[in-house]
Amino acid sequence: MTKADPALLDEVEKLRKLSVAELRARYLELFGEETASRNKDFLFKRIVYRMQEKKYGGLTPATIARAMTLAEDAPRRISSRRAIARARASSSWRCSAPTFAASMPTRTSGTSCSIDRPSARSCTTRSA
Numbered sequence: 001m002t003k004a005d006p007a008l009l010d011e012v013e014k015l016r017k018l019s020v021a022e023l024r025a026r027y028l029e030l031f032g033e034e035t036a037s038r039n040k041d042f043l044f045k046r047i048v049y050r051m052q053e054k055k056y057g058g059l060t061p062a063t064i065a066r067a068m069t070l071a072e073d074a075p076r077r078i079s080s081r082r083a084i085a086r087a088r089a090s091s092s093w094r095c096s097a098p099t100f101a102a103s104m105p106t107r108t109s110g111t112s113c114s115i116d117r118p119s120a121r122s123c124t125t126r127s128a
Contacts (some may be wrong), residue, residue: 012048
């Protein structure tokens, strides 16, 4: 294992004291693109990882190839909020509660209720 560089440790300690705006500027400097994130912990971790990557080297080509192979075989997940909203709005995604089709006599009245959906009831009077 590689021993930590004292200069890098000092730089990490300086990063802990920066504001979000200063971290965003540092992110732009290291990654060459702006970030949409305003989460201080996220920015700090990404910047520190990039600094370590530049100092000690990144992943080996074999590790990157293996990760790509695993990613291709992995099941897909819906991750964006917009995609989840579209899935919920589609006609194939409905009803999170169980459905019932039963007749239940009530004790106090002479009616029975038939429940087709959790929100819909149709009650009829029993004939004696």
